[in-house]
Amino acid sequence: MNIQPSAETGTETEAASGVPAPLPPVDDVAADVPAGSPVGRLAATVERLRHEVRTAQAEAEGRALIELAKGILVERLGCGPAQAGRQLAELAEQAQVTSLELAVDVINQAARDRVAEVTEAFLSTAAAPSGQTEESPAVRLRAAESGVLAAHDAQAMADSLLEHALRPLGAVAVAIWAAGSDGSLALAGSAGFTAAEAARWCYVPPDVATVARRGLTEPDGQWLPSIAESGLPTIGRRDYPDGARIAVPAGVGGRIHGVLEIAWPGSEEPLPRPVVRQVETLAELCAHTLEDFVPLAGTSWGPRVVPDVAELMDLADGLHDPALVLVPHLDDEGRLVDFRIQHVNSRFLDPAGRSRAVVGGALLLEAYPMAAGAGELFQRVERVYATGEPFRAHRMRLTALVDQVPLSAVADISISRHGSSVLLIWRIEDETARLASLLQHAQRLGRIGGFEENLLTSEITWNSQLFDLYGRPPTSSPVPLEDLPAYSHPDDAVHIGRFLRTLLHQHRPASAAFRLRRPDGVTRHMRVVAEPVLDTAGQLFGVRGAYQDISAQHWTEVALAATRDQLAHTEQQAVERNRLTLQLQHAIMPPTQAPLRVPTLEVAVRYRPAETEHLVGGDWYDAVVLPSGLVLLCVGDVAGHGIEAATSMVVLRNALRGLAVTGAGPAQLLSWLNIVAHHLTGAVTATAVCGLYDPERRTLRWARAGHLPPVVMRTGEATALPRLKGLLLGALPEAEYEETEVRLTAGDTLLMYTDGLIERRDRSVEESLSHLLETARSAPRTLDQQLDRLLTYSRSDTDDDTCIVGIRVG
Numbered sequence: 155m156n157i158q159p160s161a162e163t164g165t166e167t168e169a170a171s172g173v174p175a176p177l178p179p180v181d182d183v184a185a186d187v188p189a190g191s192p193v194g195r196l197a198a199t200v201e202r203l204r205h206e207v208r209t210a211q212a213e214a215e216g217r218a219l220i221e222l223a224k225g226i227l228v229e230r231l232g233c234g235p236a237q238a239g240r241q242l243a244e245l246a247e248q249a250q251v252t253s254l255e256l257a258v259d260v261i262n263q264a265a266r267d268r269v270a271e272v273t274e275a276f277l278s279t280a281a282a283p284s285g286q287t288e289e290s291p292a293v294r295l296r297a298a299e300s301g302v303l304a305a306h307d308a309q310a311m312a313d314s315l316l317e318h319a320l321r322p323l324g325a326v327a328v329a330i331w332a333a334g335s336d337g338s339l340a341l342a343g344s345a346g347f348t349a350a351e352a353a354r355w356c357y358v359p360p361d362v363a364t365v366a367r368r369g370l371t372e373p374d375g376q377w378l379p380s381i382a383e384s385g386l387p388t389i390g391r392r393d394y395p396d397g398a399r400i401a402v403p404a405g406v407g408g409r410i411h412g413v414l415e416i417a418w419p420g421s422e423e424p425l426p427r428p429v430v431r432q433v434e435t436l437a438e439l440c441a442h443t444l445e446d447f448v449p450l451a452g453t454s455w456g457p458r459v460v461p462d463v464a465e466l467m468d469l470a471d472g473l474h475d476p477a478l479v480l481v482p483h484l485d486d487e488g489r490l491v492d493f494r495i496q497h498v499n500s501r502f503l504d505p506a507g508r509s510r511a512v513v514g515g516a517l518l519l520e521a522y523p524m525a526a527g528a529g530e531l532f533q534r535v536e537r538v539y540a541t542g543e544p545f546r547a548h549r550m551r552l553t554a555l556v557d558q559v560p561l562s563a564v565a566d567i568s569i570s571r572h573g574s575s576v577l578l579i580w581r582i583e584d585e586t587a588r589l590a591s592l593l594q595h596a597q598r599l600g601r602i603g604g605f606e607e608n609l610l611t612s613e614i615t616w617n618s619q620l621f622d623l624y625g626r627p628p629t630s631s632p633v634p635l636e637d638l639p640a641y642s643h644p645d646d647a648v649h650i651g652r653f654l655r656t657l658l659h660q661h662r663p664a665s666a667a668f669r670l671r672r673p674d675g676v677t678r679h680m681r682v683v684a685e686p687v688l689d690t691a692g693q694l695f696g697v698r699g700a701y702q703d704i705s706a707q708h709w710t711e712v713a714l715a716a717t718r719d720q721l722a723h724t725e726q727q728a729v730e731r732n733r734l735t736l737q738l739q740h741a742i743m744p745p746t747q748a749p750l751r752v753p754t755l756e757v758a759v760r761y762r763p764a765e766t767e768h769l770v771g772g773d774w775y776d777a778v779v780l781p782s783g784l785v786l787l788c789v790g791d792v793a794g795h796g797i798e799a800a801t802s803m804v805v806l807r808n809a810l811r812g813l814a815v816t817g818a819g820p821a822q823l824l825s826w827l828n829i830v831a832h833h834l835t836g837a838v839t840a841t842a843v844c845g846l847y848d849p850e851r852r853t854l855r856w857a858r859a860g861h862l863p864p865v866v867m868r869t870g871e872a873t874a875l876p877r878l879k880g881l882l883l884g885a886l887p888e889a890e891y892e893e894t895e896v897r898l899t900a901g902d903t904l905l906m907y908t909d910g911l912i913e914r915r916d917r918s919v920e921e922s923l924s925h926l927l928e929t930a931r932s933a934p935r936t937l938d939q940q941l942d943r944l945l946t947y948s949r950s951d952t953d954d955d956t957c958i959v960g961i962r963v964g
Contacts, residue, residue, distance in 0.1 A: 308443060323432075327394070338360045339358040364388050382395055389415070397418050397420055399418070402414050402437040409574075467497040498514040604698075652664075679704050756937050785847040788842060788906070819855055827883055854898060862909060867905070867930050
């Protein structure tokens, strides 16, 4: 009683809508209804019947394989079907395998096809886990093959692939795409995707980037661990947004007929190679069905046109470019090895100059063996035949081997597939037209215009560039050479007259430079070059030549001449400036100076100017006896070179002499000298070391301003005095300097020097100072010899001035 109203309601609904109301899934009903109720018993019955149907389908598919194996045994053993069945059962029992597995093994051994090869490779690398009850890869692949071959359309083929071969691999959906001759894709069949999703993806136009497109264009297919990361659109992306995909080209006989696309529910690691080979085998099975695929009526994607070869030959004959009609050439196993040149059109132009009869009928690699090498022409033809996507290239090099000599030509290439044939068109580049174009561009870049004049007929020919140089429209009349003086500057009349006499009367080539006055008022500097054209009798009947606009060159030469004059003037000024600097420096510090006469003290100085005159520097020294009887000893170095450094050196040297008569110590003298450097010399900077020697006490009080410390030599040893604190002169308005006293003994030698003596670009100051101390230890007898030795063995490479002051205590 409770069920009747529902049934009536359902009937009324069906009658009203005209469509049966959908029933809930049997599993859901069985879960919600008690097992003992009438609905529960009905659900159990439906589930039992469904299971029996699946079992019957599996048994039917298995029986097909067993019957095929029995047929092989009948042929091999020469027995009847009943005996072959008993033999198969006995062998299965002995091998402890099912009859189905043994049947598949028999089929693999007899077929020796790609399915058998893939099965052996899989079993050799992937052992089945213990306790595995699923069918072996061989059974799955043979069952899938049987289902595909028995399928009446691509949809049944997709269902069979998913059920028998792909679900055991974890896949949840499959799509079989058919490739059109224009590179488009049509969904031939699918399983695991909803009907609405399949309808949305029934057709993919050419050049649309999808997962299937990648599988079509990539020779080894495309594996995507996650389509979400790839960003490529594809069927079922909304159902499995993070799933993995693989797209493998489905081809046979060297031609790709479509793509097999498989979907997993989640992201996956790359498939093992044996599994990939299984997928490739399944794709090859699909290709056999896709060879004759024609879409359902009413779809927007039309069937692939397979024109007769004769029609394509007629099409090639109607072209204005050389064309070849190629048909695939397969080996005994059905693999593409070459293309036969089926037809050569009347416009054919062989790169090697061979006739149509020699090329027609030959294999492509026989006629053009170099096509497999440079340029990859043969690989391009293969790819077009496989995928249907046309190929075009500009200025591709074609090489033909004639009598073992490679002959090359440059051509534009076009390759397209028409049904099962390929049309190859090439256009050999016209060398004459190319050279003419090159000449025109050269004349334009060089601003050159050519002309030719027939003196007998007064016919004159100018090119377009010459009209532009003259500033005249192309529709105007060219200017004869004899009228050239009327278009040139009056001051150039002599040069134009000499040019015309040499060319027209002496019949010799001539050239002339002149100023062309154009109608727009612009004056251009031109050069005309011409030669006479003589007949067989030696009589002049024409001239030909060219004009060139050399205005830019003329003004460049004018600018260069002005620049040369300016450089010469600047160089003269620099020489004069250096000469005055040297004169000033030598006047204050001559290279040789009379020795200083002091009791119990020997003083010697050396000054070596820079080797390059423009590097005249500001090095200075001084050794003078003060009114107090003390001896002022100092050396310094002004930063920079030239007249500024030399004049600053004079200021500091004279200032120090004047300050020294005050009786102040070295530290105070340097402090005052710092004020002079900062305020009175244009803010120059300098280094200095200053000392006051007391001959009676044999003591030296000294201070330094950023300078290298003095060196004391005693009993064969050389030691640098400690570096006292002291900022270089002129850096700050006020500075304080440290002062110390050194007691000398008889025989001691004291050296003060500038950095030009030791400074090197590739050494530190400490390393250079160590070398100076080593050189100073082996001192000659006299002080003059010792200073000369230091200059001789100096390793300085800065090309700077050098000053040395040496004293020896007696």
